[in-house]
Amino acid sequence: MENRTDSDHDFLADGDGFIKLLEHRSRFTILILLARHDALNFRRFKDLLHETDGNLGAHLRKLEEHGFVAVRKAFEKRKPVSWYTLSAEGRKALHQHVSALRALTANLDLPST
C-alpha cells in the first residue's frame, strides 16, 4: 500500500471538502458502519446494504485501494471470510466528509422529521 500524503487526500476531495469516493451512498455507509462497529465481514455488508456480490466487492476494493479500510482474511468452517475494519485514514476521510455534509445541510431547506 503506497503512503498517502495530505495532497493525495485533497485529490480525492472537492473544493467543499467532500470526499469523492464517499459520494456513493454504499461506500459512505460502509465507512459509517465500520466507524460504529469494530469489524464487519463481506456477508454482513451484503445483508445490510442489499448490494450484489460484484458491486459490493468493487466498493470494498476501491475503499481498500485508497487505504480507507483494512481487510483481514480468515478461514471459518473451512471457508474464506474477509473481515473489514476502518483505517485511521478512513476515519479521517469520513470525518471530513461528514463535516462537509453538515455544512451543506445547514444551508439546505430539508423538511423537518
Add this chain to the structure above:
Amino acid sequence: MNAPRLEQDLDFVRHVLDDSTPSAGVRSIYFFWATAILVGMPLGDFRPEWMPFFWMTVGPGGWVISAFLGYRASKQNGQMDRSAGLRQAAHWGAMVLVISLVALLPYKGFIPWEAMGPIVLLLLTLTYCLAAIHFGRILLVPALMFAMGYGTMLFQPPYPWTIVGILGAIGLFFSAFAEESSRGK
C-alpha cells in the same frame, strides 16, 4: 448534490444503521439460562442442600459461557462490537458478583437463609429491568417473570421454587423467540 437525493441517501444510511444495531440478547444465551433456571430453581423444593452449590457454580461459570456464546454469535453474524460485548459482560457480571456477595449475608447470620430467595429474585428483576433500558425492551418480559417469582416466594404456594423456575424459563424462552422473529430470522 441536491436536497431530495441527499435526504434519500441519509434515510438509507439511517435504516442500515438501525438494522445493524446489536440485538438485546443471543438465542443460545437465552436457552442456556432458561435451561439452567429450569434445572436449578426446582432444587429449592426437592434438593435445597444442592441449590447453593449449583448456583455458585453455574452463576459465574454461566457468565463465562455466555461471554463465549455472545462472541461466537457475533462472529457468525459477521459483525464484531467489542464495546457492546464488554457492556453486556460488565452488566451481567455485576449481577453475578452482587448475588454472590448477597450470599454472604445469611452465611454471616445477618439475614435468615429463607430471605435469600426473595432478595435474589428482586435483584434479577432489577437487573433485567435495567437491561431492558440499555439493551432492548424484550428483556422486560423476563423481568416481569422474575417479579412474579418474587410474588410467589412471598405467598409460598406448594413448590414455590419450581414455579419460579417455570416463570423464569418462560420469560427467557419468550425473549429468545420474540427477538429472533422481530429480526426476521
